[in-house]
Amino acid sequence: MKYEKYDFAQVEKKWQDIWDAKNVFAATNDYTKPKYYALVEFPYPSGQGLHVGHPRSYTALDIVARKRRLEGYNVLYPMGWDAFGLPTENFAIKNHIHPEIVTRQNVAHFKSQLKSLGLSFDWNREINTTDFNYYKWTQWIFLQLFKKGLAYKKEMSVNWCTSCKCVLANEEVVGGVCERCGSEVVHKVKSQWMLKITAYAQRLIDDLDLVDYIDRVKVSQINWIGRSTGAEVEFGTTTGDALTVYTTRPDTLFGATYMVLSPEHPYIEQWADRLSNMEEIRAYQAEAARKSDFERTELVKDKSGVELKGVKGINPVNGKEIPIYISDYVLMTYGTGAIMAVPAHDTRDWDFAKKFGLPIIEVVKGGDVEKEAFTDCETGTMVNSGMLDGLSVEEAKEKIKTWLEENGKGQSKVNFKLRDWVFSRQRYWGEPIPMVFCEKCGWVPLPESELPLRLPEVKSYEPTDSGESPLAHMDEWVNTTCPHCGGPARRETDTMPQWAGSSWYFMRYCDPTNSEALASKEALDYWLPVDWYNGGMEHTTLHLLYSRFWHKFLYDIGVVSTPEPYAKRTSHGMILGENGEKMSKSRGNVVNPDEIVREYGADTMRLYEMFIGDFEKAAPWNSSSIKGCKRFLDRVWALQNVLEGGKAYRPSLESSMHKTIKKVTEDIEQLKFNTAIAAMMALLNEIEAAGSVNEAEYRTLLILLNPFAPHVTEEIWEAQSFGGMINQQKWVSFDPAKCVDAEAEIVVQVNGKIKCRLSLPVDCPKEDAIARAKEAAAQALEGKTVVKEICVPGKLVNFVVK
């Protein structure tokens, strides 16, 4: 027994060094070759180092990338660092180290961890969002957005994390608390840079048709953008002012029995001297403003509000005067900040009407509006609605819209839940926003020639209680001259959010050192779109949406030539702790990838993470199961002991070889890595049962396994002098005709119950199969009458008897 075990630590290091030295995974700039761009989300280099979750995604696309190289593509599989952000900054504050140094250390650690896994990244194209040669172009994109009117500064109520002392985008507030630290989020009025993502809302929905994303990603993006169709309706008021509301149910206009304004609605101040209960109203406004998002959502069930006494609304369809309330269940940020309330057909209005004793008028027949709101749009018929009586809801909607338009009282309207993107952060460790404020000229963009605007050295990175960025104290940096008039001016001191750098990083990989442009047009045209992008579901409505928006904008201004950045998007499930819970330090169930690599080797680690279960689903780690993967690789290694010559598969194994190639080839494309590995294990079992392996069989097995376990396959390939490096061979092909066996096992059933099995040639005619089956099941058929004979060729014969 010559080959029993191998020293994986030594073998893996050896091959990693050789790949590095020979630069074998570098993408070439030969734009005539067919290309393949595989992308995984670049990590945030945190102090904790790599998590076992990272390699799940990275190994999966590494397998795809390695397979594509064997298939002859020019493959780009790059890696970089999304390194701006709060954890690094907080660590820097605590330990009085510059965030740049922290970042450098963390990157070095991450990089060595990734290298130890044998991932075939093209390290020549490594990027880092905190490198000023990189963020120069992040700033450049911001300037283009500003020039097109898509970046604007606005005084507004924003989400404010009380612990990070920083504003948050809507997407970063989860369940009323800060996505990152879990602290309370309150509202604060601040002047903020905003990006007009809402201008792209419709296209962000429509163009999902152009791409191959897994369904749940499309569905959540569509829900998040939240398109709704309805109408704006102009109500009159006893003050003479018109009060416009948005509704998706204009058909129920006759059922409007009151109106509700958001507590922040500007009419309230405008009407102040007419309102007899202004004190009560002010108290309610103050209370609503004080509530955090969390409290507001907690109190969803219990409606509150105050009537505006002294003013009435006037329903345009029937001239009826109805009361107006304010309530925090109406949001200033959606629609017009005012609604018509139809308690009979809206649950929220119903709750409110019941609490305040307001009338409920049924206008769609079909439910019992005294018991609950009847909200069904499919079945009801219009009643109590004048000209709409007798129509279906759909017909009524159309008719009333036409009436509103003809009478100048409203029109159809589409609304989106999506809000503009709050783009300022009051922190140090981010890209400076390249804008200057001049008393005379207002906000002036920095000339492109002055980019990058580098982060200055500061004494303290501490966020301030005043809500200003730490940069605000750097007078010599802040005070500058106006690029427009030359007069004294001040720089913007807020920085960009963490999502800025990651919104376009996949473009930079195409041409990472370009100093003239974010990347050359040729490089972008060749490499984009990304062919396959894998990443976490948690980024669906953050990074993924933001980067689609930026890409579309860059498409509009001619920087890129494809409307969508990613042709295909898939998502991996989480790796949970052994107890089935999410891995976390506090739960004490964290698995350290370094230890796994040390104990079992990178090949085993990779194989196990791919074998652990359905790639798209969460799977608990299991420290015994990993042994199975180690055993498998050891047995593949040990085949060297029973290796024989032979240029063709032996007949007994031929169909198994072809079937396995087919299975592995197809499964990789469908993210079914677990069954691809199972198929290779089954093939190995069969080869072992045969007592030996021949060269043709071994070569095929090694090539199939190479993308999964690149080191050991490379080592065997070399040890057996199979010629060159395995990563430079050709992917193996199969013959569909040879994937079928000559004989198939047929199941013989009587009344659907299996009685026996028999082996028949696959091309055995039906009649013969039935005859043979009848013989075989003679005992079970004795004394019975066969009513029906069913034969599925190659599968079964079933006799229905009485």
Add this chain to the structure above:
RNA sequence: GCGGAUAUGGCGGAAUUGGCAGACGCGUUAGAUUCAGGUUCUAAUGGUCGCAAGGCUGUGCAGGUUCAAGUCCUGUUAUCCGCACCA
């Protein structure tokens, strides 16, 4: 409340168009190797009745369609994830 998903042995999970449920792996049991532990090898392994041959039963639950259902239809329960007063 709305949206999305999931439910199969002791565990992770397999099962083209409805056609042998439990592939592959872990674990377990027995045996071999070993001073021993580990490793490796052989065999068994859904439950249940039976000495056995063999039978019965079995994919969250209740119905239904079918020669045949994990898969299709109707209803229902549980769990997970996302969103949440969006008019």
